[in-house]
C-alpha cells in the first residue's frame with residue numbers, strides 16, 4: 666500500500682501538531698504515512714497521491730493559513746482537475762467565535778469533492794474543545810482505511 670499523505674495547513678502550530686499525532690496513531694496501526702507541510706509540497710503532486718488526510722486551521726476572515734494558500738488556489742481555480750483517484754479526509758481546526766468557522770476545511774472538502782475526490786469519512790470541524798469527537802472521527806477513519814487494505 667502506498668503512503669497515506671497527511672497534509673497540514675497551519676499558522677501557529679496546532680494543526681501541524683495534530684497532523685503528527687494522527688500520523689503516530691496511523692503508524693501504530695501499521696499504516697505507512699508521511700506528514701507534509703502543504704507549503705512544501707507542489708499541489709500537482711496530488712496526481713501521485715491516493716489517500717490524503719488534510720488537517721488545517723482557518724485564519725484571517727475565513728482564509729487558509731499561509732502555507733495552505735497555494736493548495737487552496739490550485740483546487741479552487743484549476744478547472745480540469747481529475748481527482749477521482751483520491752480518497753480524502755478533512756479535519757479542520759477553528760474557533761466558533763469567528764463568523765467563518767472552519768472555512769478553510771470546508772473549502773478543501775468542497776473543492777476535493779467537486780473534482781471527483783471521495784470522502785472516506787465526514788469532515789470534522791473542531792472548535793476549541795474537540796478531544797472526544799476527534800477520537801471518534803479518527804477511529805472511523807482507521808476503520809475505513811483498514812477495510813480499504815483488505816479490498
Ligand SMILES: Cc1cc2nc3c(=O)[nH]c(=O)nc-3n(C[C@H](O)[C@H](O)[C@H](O)COP(=O)(O)O)c2cc1C
Pocket residue numbers: 674675676677678679680681721722723724725726727728730758759760761763764765766767768
Ligand atoms: C488572527 C486569527 C484569525 C482566525 N480566524 C479564524 C476564522 O476565520 N475561522 C475559524 O474557524 N477560526 C479562526 N481562527 C482560529 C484558528 O483557526 C485556531 O486557533 C486554530 O487552532 C489555529 O491553528 P494553527 O495553529 O494550526 O494555525 C483564527 C485565529 C487567529 C489567531
